[in-house]
Amino acid sequence: MSDYRPPLRDIKFALEHIADLESVASLPGFEHVESEDVYDALDEAGRFLSEVVAPTNTIGDTQGITRNADGSVTVPDELVAAYEQFVESGWGAVKGDIEYGGHGFPSVMATAVQEMLTSSNMAFSLCPMLTSSAVEALGVHGNDEVKAAYLEKLTTGEWAGTMALTEPEAGSDVGALRAKAWPEADGTWRVQGTKIYITWGEHDMAENIIHLVLARAPEAPPGTRGISLFLVPKYLVNPDGSLGARNDVECVSVEHKLGIHASPTAVMAYGEEQGAVAYLVGEVNAGMRCMFTMMNDARLHVGLEGLGLSERAYQLALGYATERRQGRAIGAPKGESSLIIEHPDVRRMLMTMKANIEAMRALILDTSAAGDLRHHGANEEERLRGANRMALLTPIAKAWATDLGVELTSLGVQIHGGMGFVEETGAAQHWRDSRIAPIYEGTNGIQAIDLVMRKVPMAEGAVVTGYLDEMQATADELLATGNGLAAIGAALSDGVAGLRETTDWLLAAGDPNDGLAGATPYLRQFGVVAGGYYLARQAAVAGGLLDAGADDRWLQAKIDTCRFYADQILPQAAGCAPAVKAGADQLFAIDADMLG
């Protein structure tokens, strides 16, 4: 039995009213997609994931994985069986190209499915997530032979993918990597080097594992300009598509970790003997561009981890709060202890979780819809609009949502009191699992730098300014209603004004170190205001539906959730501003040797 209930109504509401699924489905290439079919399919995905995958979550955490003496890695049987059903049911192939066995649905639908998969079992979800990102990269940058040999099995999930960048001396600084590659006379390449922390680098869930490895070709220039991307299969593939000889790819060890115990994190040795057989993806020395295709997709999905875990933690905490009795709430009958959900402080924690979850969901789905526009827009201008919006929002979706993931799953523990600290409850697992998400796929510090140094200055600030104007237009719309929604508009308007001020300050900052010093508080401020914007839009829709006669407590709860966020969370954005504009001097006022 699973304790996870897919939040389908909120997912569909955000898909319809924020991501505008109807418009996405009308883009070229989605002629076969009807919104109603998407909603029906999501019901089915929710049923499958909550019944088949969610029950494996605790098993994966408690049993973990085993690295055997021969270097193979064994995953708990329950996960292997769930993965087999996952592949059979086709839920990993939602957005894959029809030509390669995918269903050709928009990314935004795949993102909704991935949220439910992540809530069901985050460690498990990383395998399909990385595979789908590999499909994305090969679809854009792979040549015809590579696509013919690998894309179909990866799209269906029969083969799994990995992303192998990190080396001991090359973490955040990918440009420092040393793995090397050289061409062979037959047109193939050889790759040699050790990579660390490779997620699902070795396992027994899929019959072949396709590693996308970054390495340096002979005479490559230093830094990121000299990196190329290679496909390195665990098993070579024969011309008829069957599996051939084992490639020189070995799992040297696996890490023992704080969380995601069911996800093997492997040290991988590629080609220790004579080099592993490899195939170039894209051009020589253009590997970072290829990898960014993969990483942008993966970054959005890591943002989903903050959301997915918060949702599951929320459901668990809510259940506990409606069972556990302690103390007497104000006004409760004498001699009777109250459910803890009746205490204002517990309500505050629950509302903080609920409001932030709904805000994150809308932001992530909107970012994903921008990705659909980027690929499927009817003309160059539309595609550029989608690309710019996705570029701006991805670091926020990744970092704001994963920081919140840690905070909200921690609140989930807190709501349980002492039982939250006891593993048996399950609340602690969500918190432990969430802690990796701000670290991998580019730490949240690196995301903030990306936002400030690359995304905000895009088109001389025009992209960010356009987004600020869009948020202000929603605030004005709500202010003009003159009814209860106007207070949400007022709070949003204040939030946007504050964000505009710090954005202008960053755009004008002369010393880049000042911008770098303010990057993390700026990203937080941006996320909090953007969250308020998405909830304000949802409140406007819910208000409109209620005015039109809908008699629906869910819509009223949506408005109340938005109002809570506007009154109690959105104002926190202003608190970030002084740190954004403080500059770097204060951070370096104490010499490093005096920090101890």
Ligand SMILES: Cc1cc2nc3c(=O)[nH]c(=O)nc-3n(C[C@H](O)[C@H](O)[C@H](O)COP(=O)(O)OP(=O)(O)OC[C@H]3O[C@@H](n4cnc5c(N)ncnc54)[C@H](O)[C@@H]3O)c2cc1C
């Ligand atoms: C469980 C797990 C799974 C992973 N999966 C994969 C995977 O599948 N494939 C893969 O290739 N890698 C993977 N990684 C690696 C992960 O992406 C890196 O750990 C991450 O990029 C950070 O690199 P690092 O650990 O070397 O930390 P460092 O780069 O040493 O960073 C340490 C600290 O310094 C900060 N920092 C570093 N440089 C700067 C800078 N220029 N400006 C400001 N701050 C900076 C960081 O933000 C961080 O706080 C995984 C890691 C873990 C733990």
